[in-house]
Amino acid sequence: MKRVQHFYPVAEVKAKLSEVLDQVDGADVVITRNGRPVAVMLSYPLYERLMDFIDKVWDLYLLDVGDPSIFKDLKLDELFNDFDENE
Template sequence: MTTLPLAEVKARLSAVLDELGLTHERVVITRNGRPEAVLLSLDDLESIEETIDVLATPGLRDQLDAAAAEIERGDWISAEELAQRHRGPR
């Protein structure tokens, strides 16, 4: 995690945002030497929010774990096979 003073963030905001998009590293913004805020990419925020939603939805974590176990056992079909099943016989 990078720490930058507010004055530097103001002066280099465009470059800081470019770097966030590339590195996904959070930036702690300080004011008068004290941590005041955190800047993170929109992708990272959406990922955090999605994780919170998954953890907060009863039963969803169990469904994801069950699906992962099925995949690990090889109990899955390809997208092509799924599409073919839905098209039916020709």
């Protein structure tokens, strides 16, 4: 099931932040700069579920692979470090 997405330029988000935040419960808000997506706003409960899912997938990955260092060329650790830094 694909969630509804609304696209807003940065200037419009700045001007109408409260209105844009009201839309986050029912849809993802994609913020654009010069017509290109640069960020996404999503509801906090959805964010929590996504982070929980990623943690579970990482744990399953470690159980299956054992030593993740054999995949260092895939730079998976960098991907997950990015998530940790943004918490």
